[in-house]
Amino acid sequence: MAAGGLAVLGGPQLIPGGIDETGWPDIEESDIDAVAATLRSGKLSWYNNTEVKALEDEWADHVGVRHCLALNSGTAALHAAVAAVGVGPGDEVIVPALSFLASASCVLHHQAIPVFADIDPVTFTLDPAELERVVTPRTKAIIVVHLHGLPADMDAVLAFAAKHGLAVIEDAAQAHGATHRGRPVGSLGDVGAFSIMAGKNLPTAGEGGLLTTDDPGLRNRADAVKMFGEQIGPDNEREYNAHTIGFNYRIGPVLASIARSQLTRLDRYTKEVQTGAERLAARLAELPGVRPPAVPADRTHVYHHFRITLDAEAAGVDLPPGLFRQAVQNAVAAEGAPVSMWQNRPLPGQALFRTRSGYGKGCPWTCGHAQPVEYRQEEFPNTLAVIQRTVLAGSRLCMASLRDPAAVEAYADAFTKVMTHRDALITYARGLDYAEPWETASRLW
């Protein structure tokens, strides 16, 4: 193909109209019937919450734990988990530097202090070797994030936690159904937190969250956080006497019924996206300098996102790594295969942490219980390198496109076209006005 063939340089677009990404959540008649049945039941309040209870029982069963609580967001589930494991003012909680904000802000919500650990550059999850570097006598818990659907290195994390007497909270917001040594995420640590926001692998309409644990005491403490700090009896008996600071983190029955209906299809959807992801990985692996996500042999990946590493050196291209990534990203997108970034800086690089603005007046960092902590994103070189050198397949979610075999081939064809127009790509890249992602103000969803 001629150099001018790249769409980004005015050539013909490989996928006219682009890959369709509108297919998630996948709403079927049975979902609509479930909503109608719930509305007709008249059981629409928290005190006759049979749908919510049924969702809790079914998700506990799916994950293989004794208890599940349904809440109104993944963030609420994380906050309730932090509270329930006994984290309090000034305590430190270790959080990976690459994640969505809620993995760290849930710690602040309980007046505690997030301390960040760098990630492993291959799995993109918390690097257990970092734990020794960041642990202090004030550390109470570790939040592991099963980022993009791949379980973190739980053997190493659990061993470290046991040695230091730390609780382990799994942020499984992106990882419904993923397994580590055959066991589902959400059953591996002391407590798990899932998001069922509409874009997640197990979606409801709008927002929702699920907390999982084997520990009845932990479940009851989380339930109090969910219910105004009150202790609610098994038949919803209410004392109207708050024992702790709580919130209204309840979810409603209509949303629960949608999640229940979707749950009947989760395993099928997971298999479909895994098949698509494996095919895409095999095709991308043929291209020098393009590395699909790694999946260690002891884990399964559920591909909430499919993160691709673009390695200029391995591609034999003499360009700075970030510029190479940006050029490939633009060129592949121009062919009609959307690619995107996810987070443009390590969490400690966000203004909330750099300035420690918190609740105002520096709280919780200055509340008297905490020890001084500073946040510098330069301390997280692997996270910076991953943000600089990787892109996600899709501008939204893998569930939207990787379940479609034609879309999978289209992604692979677009990368193949771009990488085989090397000279044109290099010329295009040299003309770009490049800034590192964390130096730009762009909002990356």
Ligand SMILES: Cc1ncc(COP(=O)(O)O)c(C=O)c1O
């Ligand atoms: C890793 C991670 N943790 C936590 C959350 C928060 O979940 P929610 O949006 O349901 O509050 C998200 C949501 O995007 C997430 O991706």
